Amino acid sequence: xxxxxxxxxxxxxxxxxxxxxxxxxxxxxxxxxxxxxxxxxxxxxxxxxxxxxxxxxxxxxxxxxxxxxxxxxxxxxxxxxxxxxxxxxxxxxxxxxxxxxxxxxxxxxxxxxxxxxxxxxxxxxxxxxxxxxxxxxxxxxxxxxxxxxxxxxxxxxxxxxxxxxxxxxxxxxxxxxxxxxxxxxxxxxxxxxxxxxxxxxxxxxxxxxxxxxxxxxxxxxxxxxxxxxxxxxxxxxxxxxxxxxxxxxxxxxxxxxxxxxxxxxxxxxxxxxxxxxxxxxxxxxxxxxxxxxxxx
Amino acid sequence: xxxxxxxxxxxxxxxxxxxxxxxxxxxxxxxxxxxxxxxxxxxxxxxxxxxxxxxxxxxxxxxxxxxxxxxxxxxxxxxxxxxxxxxxxxxxxxxxxxxxxxxxxxxxxxxxxxxxxxxxxxxxxxxxxxxxxxxxxxxxxxxxxxxxxxxxxxxxxxxxxxxxxxxxxxxxxxxxxxxxxxxxxxxxxxxxxxxxxxxxxxxxxxxxxxxxxxxxxxxxxxxxxxxxxxxxxxxxxxxxxxxxxxxxxxxxxxxxxxxxxxxxxxxxxxxxxxxxxxxxxxxxxxxxxxxxxxxxxxxxxxxxxxxxxxxxxxxxxxxxxxxxxxxxxxxxxxxxxxxx
Numbered sequence: 001x002x003x004x005x006x007x008x009x010x011x012x013x014x015x016x017x018x019x020x021x022x023x024x025x026x027x028x029x030x031x032x033x034x035x036x037x038x039x040x041x042x043x044x045x046x047x048x049x050x051x052x053x054x055x056x057x058x059x060x061x062x063x064x065x066x067x068x069x070x071x072x073x074x075x076x077x078x079x080x081x082x083x084x085x086x087x088x089x090x091x092x093x094x095x096x097x098x099x100x101x102x103x104x105x106x107x108x109x110x111x112x113x114x115x116x117x118x119x120x121x122x123x124x125x126x127x128x129x130x131x132x133x134x135x136x137x138x139x140x141x142x143x144x145x146x147x148x149x150x151x152x153x154x155x156x157x158x159x160x161x162x163x164x165x166x167x168x169x170x171x172x173x174x175x176x177x178x179x180x181x182x183x184x185x186x187x188x189x190x191x192x193x194x195x196x197x198x199x200x201x202x203x204x205x206x207x208x209x210x211x212x213x214x215x216x217x218x219x220x221x222x223x224x225x226x227x228x229x230x231x232x233x234x235x236x237x238x239x240x241x242x243x244x245x246x247x248x249x250x251x252x253x254x255x256x257x258x259x260x261x262x263x264x265x266x267x268x269x270x271x272x273x274x275x276x277x278x279x280x281x282x283x284x285x286x287x288x289x290x291x292x293x294x295x296x
Numbered sequence: 297x298x299x300x301x302x303x304x305x306x307x308x309x310x311x312x313x314x315x316x317x318x319x320x321x322x323x324x325x326x327x328x329x330x331x332x333x334x335x336x337x338x339x340x341x342x343x344x345x346x347x348x349x350x351x352x353x354x355x356x357x358x359x360x361x362x363x364x365x366x367x368x369x370x371x372x373x374x375x376x377x378x379x380x381x382x383x384x385x386x387x388x389x390x391x392x393x394x395x396x397x398x399x400x401x402x403x404x405x406x407x408x409x410x411x412x413x414x415x416x417x418x419x420x421x422x423x424x425x426x427x428x429x430x431x432x433x434x435x436x437x438x439x440x441x442x443x444x445x446x447x448x449x450x451x452x453x454x455x456x457x458x459x460x461x462x463x464x465x466x467x468x469x470x471x472x473x474x475x476x477x478x479x480x481x482x483x484x485x486x487x488x489x490x491x492x493x494x495x496x497x498x499x500x501x502x503x504x505x506x507x508x509x510x511x512x513x514x515x516x517x518x519x520x521x522x523x524x525x526x527x528x529x530x531x532x533x534x535x536x537x538x539x540x541x542x543x544x545x546x547x548x549x550x551x552x553x554x555x556x557x558x559x560x561x562x563x564x565x566x567x568x569x570x571x572x573x574x575x576x577x578x579x580x581x582x583x584x585x586x587x588x589x590x591x592x593x594x595x596x597x598x599x600x601x602x603x604x605x606x607x608x609x610x611x612x613x614x615x616x617x618x619x620x621x622x623x624x625x626x627x628x629x630x631x632x633x634x635x636x
Binding site for chain 1: 363
């Protein structure tokens with residue numbers, strides 16, 4: 001029994017780790033800048049395709065770990081560049097939340113279109129990093145080392161971000177900006193809001209690009225998978241609460257494990273289960289399991 | 297006295313101008329199939345069938361300031377009811393049965409979903425809308441034995457009305473009738489006390505509640521109105537294409553109605569109509585010459601429209617230009633936004 005439970009948890013690790021990164025990318029912008037931005041799912045898709053095609057082009061089947069890390073870093077940079085570009089070109093002119101939702105959802109459609117133009121609509125796979133890492137055994141269950149690597153990367157990044165936000169001077173500036181809606185007070189105290197916003201978008205882009213890049217060796221890059229990513233990330237923000245790192249990790253585990261159990265027991269309800277959990281959360285705790293009262 | 301108040305409020309000249317324009321446009325739409333090819337007629341038919349769901353988005357947007365991404369659920373529901381009853385398990389293709397049935401199904405589903413997703417506003421509502429479309433999409437996609445999975449259901453029988461098989465021309469007029477009928481109905485609803493209550497809720501929820509408006513009930517009803525519009529045109533879209541697939545539940549399909557409403561302009565009553573024709577026309581042009589670029593073009597266009605003119609859309613731009621050309625012409629129109 002325990003072993004079965006452990007197997008579900010271990011099987012859900014890849015989804016959990018990419019949902020941690022992706023949902024925090026979304027809630028980070030929402031929390032610090034008070035801006036809704038759905039473009040992150042498009043960045044996820046671009047990151048996945050970039051990792052696959054770079055990996056195939058640069059390394060093929062002779063896999064080196066350092067090379068793979070380098071490719072992931074490139075995917076992160078691409079994600080950050082894309083999100084910052086979308087902020088500079090479109091999002092900084094948007095004044096209300098309704099405008100932001102409409103415009104960023106259409107930017108998401110545009111980034112889908114970009115993927116379609118560059119890579120086409122057929123799914124591509126690149127599983128060399130996943131296969132070359134081998135497997136290990138935990139309490140009688142065989143688990144690929146890549147799953148553990150993904151989880152470690154996601155959790156370490158969350159720890160680093162938590163340290164950055166709560167313990168450093170720049171983190172204090174971020175938190176100060178998140179506290180007042182118009183951000184005039186933080187600006188008046190000498191925190192450059194343009195820099196804070198740009199850095200927020202860059203960090204969110206890094207997280208989204210990394211989520212796509214890390215998950216690509218397992219699931220491949222598929223045109224259309226951004227809908228799934230958007231759904232899981234946004235629902236876990238609703239479950240976990242906006243802007244809390246602990247909430248993002250907790251909600252990603254809830255969503256990932258529930259989805260993994262549903263996928264085996266009742267495949268039809270695979271996506272319905274996260275939605276039901278989110279609806280129940282909204283009724284019982286409207287601001288999420290870990291979230292504070294939020295100004296929306 | 298009471299009977300006259302409504303006509304007194306409406307200035308006769310303004311009313312007549314609008315009525316004449318509306319009747320003229322309807323007549324134009326009724327005469328057009330005699331002059332154009334079958335392909336163009338299908339395109340116009342698609343524009344006509346897109347108008348009701350866009351009106352649903354417009355209704356939620358202009359009265360409650362929420363973005364309604366979930367219209368595709370109701371399109372899909374209506375389409376799959378047709379696909380089952382008139383295609384796969386053939387029972388009837390009678391429009392007088394299918395349309396009310398789909399209406400009923402959409403009202404029930406919208407009411408139940410409204411309990412979950414109309415509780416919160418802002419991005420929670422938008423995200424829950426996208427999520428619910430994805431849930432329906434995955435249900436339809438995975439129940440392969442019943443729904444045909446990604447293949448969808450084709451060979452739907454031609455529609456009948458009172459037992460008479462409809463020709464393609466006849467079906468065009470049914471679409472026109474339903475579309476115009478729903479536009480008139482939406483005009484009535486937008487000028488009813490119900491809309492006033494919704495506006496009060498948008499303005500201040502607590503205040504509205506304290507003067508006795510059942511806030512959540514009203515918001516749920518607004519969702520039902522939007523869904524019912526989409527359900528009716530879902531039935532006709534299934535007959536138009538003779539094919540129903542899980543893409544009619546996809547989130548990007550629901551987002552298209554938001555995009556069309558934004559392109560048309562959410563501040564004006566004619567916005568959704570302009571939006572439907574502009575969106576379908578743009579799609580036709582782009583997919584003829586650059587089929588791969590469609591998603592980039594529409595995404596960037598909508599983002600640019602939002603950035604530059606906000607809620608005004610094409611209608612606002614056109615009105616502004618016309619107002620400059622005909623100086624002094626009274627083109628003022630009643631809008632449903634704040635402060636205007």
